[in-house]
Amino acid sequence: QKEVEQNSGPLSVPEGAIASLNCTYSDRGSQSFFWYRQYSGKSPELIMSIYSNGDKEDGRFTAQLNKASQYVSLLIRDSQPSDSATYLCAVNMREYGNKLVFGAGTILRVKS
């Protein structure tokens, strides 16, 4: 199993829909989880961080964490064409000295 796994996509959603991005991780002891957005040719931009089980909402973004299932997700409500980007899941891996490990990313395309 890869340390952090994401579906590479592309995930295509119509404008105004909810986009659901998923991520699983291998280290059960991980405590910190992050979502980054990366536009083509740009550097990753932090959009959400989550540390506790449950949901965390910030504007149109909701991060969901389930440590028992080793699963973290990102929901984007009212998706806009400007949300089209690659979304990277990142996990601080305790088993690797808390190194931040990134998934390969999911490409999201929002069609107007």
Place this chain on the structure above:
Amino acid sequence: KAGVTQTPRYLIKTRGQQVTLSCSPISGHRSVSWYQQTPGQGLQFLFEYFSETQRNKGNFPGRFSGRQFSNSRSEMNVSTLELGDSALYLCASSRDLNQPQHFGDGTRLSIL
């Protein structure tokens, strides 16, 4: 508040040369991490420094090295450059482990 600053933004080198990249973290951030990003491999962790000490290291050859200064600024050096070293090199800073990392714009290195 100024973000993470990386210099230079672009570099062109030839095989066998060496290169030094610079990173100035966000004020107050003591942890600096370096990543290599290529289309095929995604974001790969190089190393992380905190208070001038290397705390973690990725699986890269010894040609890749780094250091951190007392003002938290960091440099990364790659010696004996190879064609495969062509990539976007990203620096990220955070207050400490398990805290969100914020990325600079990166240095795009091309090896001819």
